[in-house]
Amino acid sequence: xxxxxxxxxxxxxxxxxxxxxxxxxxxGFYGLSWYQQHDGGAPTFLSYNALDGLEETGRFSSFLSxxxxxxxxxxxxxxxxxxxxxxxxxxxxxxxxxxxxxxxxTVKP
Amino acid sequence: xxxxxxxxxxxxxxxxxxxxxxCSQNMNHEYMSWYRQxxxxxxxxxxxxxxxxxxxxxxxxxxxxxSRKEKRNFPLILESPSPNQTSxxxxxxxxxxxxxxxxxxxxxxxxxx
Numbered sequence: 001x002x003x004x005x006x007x008x009x010x011x012x013x014x015x016x017x018x019x020x021x022x023x024x025x026x027x028g029f030y031g032l033s034w035y036q037q038h039d040g041g042a043p044t045f046l047s048y049n050a051l052d053g054l055e056e057t058g059r060f061s062s063f064l065s066x067x068x069x070x071x072x073x074x075x076x077x078x079x080x081x082x083x084x085x086x087x088x089x090x091x092x093x094x095x096x097x098x099x100x101x102x103x104x105x106t107v108k109p
Numbered sequence: 110x111x112x113x114x115x116x117x118x119x120x121x122x123x124x125x126x127x128x129x130x131x132c133s134q135n136m137n138h139e140y141m142s143w144y145r146q147x148x149x150x151x152x153x154x155x156x157x158x159x160x161x162x163x164x165x166x167x168x169x170x171x172x173x174x175x176s177r178k179e180k181r182n183f184p185l186i187l188e189s190p191s192p193n194q195t196s197x198x199x200x201x202x203x204x205x206x207x208x209x210x211x212x213x214x215x216x217x218x219x220x221x222x
Binding site: 004030033041042043045087089091092095097101102 | 142144149150151152153154157168199207209210211212213215216
């Protein structure tokens with residue numbers, strides 16, 4: 001099976017940088033994804049790491065270390081609209097997909 | 110517009126009354142999946158489908174059924190709903206085998222009394 005752990009809450013101020021960590025235990029792990037979800041809304045895809053290293057997409061970057069079973073999402077130049085829940089998700093190439101319980105990010109002015 | 114649609118968006122029903130939540134995608138994706146989300150928890154996978162006529166259990170399949178007769182549709186069936194199935198349900202689709210970008214529907218909020 002798979003399990004992913006991430007902090008339940010993170011708070012930061014507008015303009016700052018925040019890192020949300022995700023550690024995983026999984027069999028048949030294929031890659032780590034990150035999703036954003038605003039209250040009551042559908043999750044939206046942010047980033048995916050299949051290989052070790054950093055992937056950058058605008059203000060968002062994601063990192064994966066397979067040897068450490070660890071990844072993180074880095075959000076730069078925080079804006080108020082970034083207040084949301086962030087989920088890491090581990091997938092296998094057999095279709096199984098497991099999500100962490102989510103990190104609630106609160107951005108303060 | 111590329112999208113995943115779900116119907117109904119909201120449903121209140123009673124214990125034991127069979128219901129179906131429909132899911133449709135217009136992106137020609139092979140992979141489709143159902144999740145439930147409960148307060149404070151992440152999304153838990155109920156069932157997924159790698160292609161037409163191919164379905165498999167996720168982490169919480171008990172009390173649910175699915176079918177994949179057409180590529181675009183993946184309905185979720187609750188044969189005899191119970192109060193512990195009260196939840197927010199999301200359908201998702203993706204190219205490939207689902208490990209990369211999944212597109213989510215708007216969600217169906219189900220209450221079983």
